[in-house]
Amino acid sequence: MILEVIGLRVEAGEIVALLGGTGAGKTELLETILGVRPGHVRLFGEDATRLSVEQRVRRGIGYVPEGRRVFAGLTVRENIEAASSLPSADRRRRVAQLFELFPMLAERPKARAWLLSGGQQQMLALARALIDRPRLLLLDEPTLGLAPVVVAELWAHLRRLAAEGTAILLTEQRAALALEVASRGAVLKGGVVARQASAEQLLADPALAALMGG
Amino acid sequence: MAYALVALGFVLALNAAGAVNFAHGDLVTLGGVAAVLTGVWTGLPGPLLLPLVALALGVAGILAARVAILPLVARPPEATFVATIALGAIVEQGLTVTMGAAPLTAPAFAGSGTVDIAGIAVGRQPLAIVVVGAMLVGAVWFLLEHTQTGRRMRAVASDRAMARAVGIPVGRYILLSLALAGALAGVAGFLLGHQFLVAPTQGGGHMLRAYIAVALGGWGSVPGALLGALGIGAFETFAAVWLGDAWASAALYICVLAVLAARPQGLFGEPVGRRA
Numbered sequence: 001m002i003l004e005v006i007g008l009r010v011e012a013g014e015i016v017a018l019l020g021g022t023g024a025g026k027t028e029l030l031e032t033i034l035g036v037r038p039g040h041v042r043l044f045g046e047d048a049t050r051l052s053v054e055q056r057v058r059r060g061i062g063y064v065p066e067g068r069r070v071f072a073g074l075t076v077r078e079n080i081e082a083a084s085s086l087p088s089a090d091r092r093r094r095v096a097q098l099f100e101l102f103p104m105l106a107e108r109p110k111a112r113a114w115l116l117s118g119g120q121q122q123m124l125a126l127a128r129a130l131i132d133r134p135r136l137l138l139l140d141e142p143t144l145g146l147a148p149v150v151v152a153e154l155w156a157h158l159r160r161l162a163a164e165g166t167a168i169l170l171t172e173q174r175a176a177l178a179l180e181v182a183s184r185g186a187v188l189k190g191g192v193v194a195r196q197a198s199a200e201q202l203l204a205d206p207a208l209a210a211l212m213g214g
Numbered sequence: 215m216a217y218a219l220v221a222l223g224f225v226l227a228l229n230a231a232g233a234v235n236f237a238h239g240d241l242v243t244l245g246g247v248a249a250v251l252t253g254v255w256t257g258l259p260g261p262l263l264l265p266l267v268a269l270a271l272g273v274a275g276i277l278a279a280r281v282a283i284l285p286l287v288a289r290p291p292e293a294t295f296v297a298t299i300a301l302g303a304i305v306e307q308g309l310t311v312t313m314g315a316a317p318l319t320a321p322a323f324a325g326s327g328t329v330d331i332a333g334i335a336v337g338r339q340p341l342a343i344v345v346v347g348a349m350l351v352g353a354v355w356f357l358l359e360h361t362q363t364g365r366r367m368r369a370v371a372s373d374r375a376m377a378r379a380v381g382i383p384v385g386r387y388i389l390l391s392l393a394l395a396g397a398l399a400g401v402a403g404f405l406l407g408h409q410f411l412v413a414p415t416q417g418g419g420h421m422l423r424a425y426i427a428v429a430l431g432g433w434g435s436v437p438g439a440l441l442g443a444l445g446i447g448a449f450e451t452f453a454a455v456w457l458g459d460a461w462a463s464a465a466l467y468i469c470v471l472a473v474l475a476a477r478p479q480g481l482f483g484e485p486v487g488r489r490a
Contacts, residue, residue, distance in 0.1 A: 034379060057381025065379060074365065081362065082369040085382035088362065128380060147259040 010157040015168040019180035025191035062134030066141040070120040072114040098127045119150035132161035139170040155181040215347030216402045221443035223398035224424035229371035230391030233294035237302035239421025245403025246412030260323035268397040275396020309414035320407025343405045426485035432480035
């Protein structure tokens with residue numbers, strides 16, 4: 001068991017979409033899991049309530065915030081390296097691996113992050129979150145402002161990561177888009193899970209739109 | 215070059231704390247006093263005094279952070295402004311009470327007299343200021359640009375909340391930045407204190423020059439602060455030759471106003487968030 005919070009569980013290799021409208025509490029939930037906000041959370045089979053953000057990240061959380069929030073004045077390579085706690089040789093090897101996974105970043109390793117397009121910044125934020133091989137990846141509204149072709153590339157990366165065993169929890173306002181990639185979804189309403197089911201069941205549920213809108 | 219050290223420390227503290235440390239000029243003065251006292255007590259030559267002064271002011275930088283900056287980190291920047299102004303006043307008044315208002319002379323870094331360089335006699339102390347200043351600026355540049363510690367310091371300066379969210383121990387890097395800022399202020403105070411003496415009331419002048427250098431260079435930009443400080447130093451030196459000291463200062467402030475009127479973001483102004 002990777003994560004359990006307010007009745008929501010995420011297993012290794014699983015992509016779970018956290019759905020809900022504005023103000024449903026999606027970001028707050030991710031921040032609680034990360035440790036930015038207080039709350040009772042079990043991570044990787046243990047009580048993580050008292051762990052700091054740094055301790056949770058070291059135990060295996062990767063975080064991609066809403067709006068990317070790359071370190072604007074750092075280069076692409078520096079953004080990725082700054083988030084790593086690995087020894088320098090391992091860090092350099094890992095960056096090389098990530099550049100193989102994200103060729104668009106490999107083309108511009110010395111470019112300042114503020115010069116990148118929105119799609120490139122999203123890939124950079126994802127690569128930054130992956131530098132220390134997290135076991136649980138949290139993504140907050142990762143498709144916001146991205147072109148469909150970039151979303152498709154992002155989904156391909158997430159599917160590959162899940163196939164490698166990474167647990168992924170992503171928030172999304174557009175249920176149909178998120179359920180393309182997620183195997184399971186949970187609709188959040190007023191800070192609690194109002195509905196939880198497989199992607200197929202949720203897509204077929206006529207009450208989904210009402211729940212999301214509420 | 216000593217102004218460059220003052221401005222470099224100022225901008226490191228600014229970026230780390232997210233607010234102006236108005237006590238930074240008083241740390242420069244404190245560095246001069248530390249050099250005077252350590253020189254008298256130990257009798258060590260300048261090159262051996264330098265690391266002691268840097269260490270002492272690094273600790274002072276951490277104490278300043280603990281007292282007037284870190285407790286207010288979640289408050290609006292104005293709270294830090296007021297707290298650091300108060301801290302600066304405490305340092306200034308404390309020095310006035312303990313050492314008196316009369317200026318002191320810091321030990322020379324590399325002895326007195328001149329050295330001959332390509333037929334030109336150059337004072338040892340000005341030469342030491344240039345050489346030591348350049349070496350320290352180079353060392354800080356290497357730290358920031360080529361080490362993991364420097365990358366993380368810059369990430370914290372760029373977006374503190376995000377740095378925390380990717381697992382960077384933000385508090386530790388803020389303290390490190392403020393310790394480094396204090397050490398640079400101390401070294402600058404030591405180097406300036408022989409040529410320009412050490413007096414408790416000098417902090418405001420140091421602070422003003424650092425502030426102007428950062429405003430001119432581009433708020434939060436390390437290269438901008440360095441170039442702004444070097445520009446101020448060069449302007450004052452050459453303008454003083456032609457106009458005298460008083461008119462040189464007036465001309466400096468007129469030029470600063472003109473530059474900021476034309477380019478409010480400074481000469482090397484950067485996009486929001488691109489810092490350190």
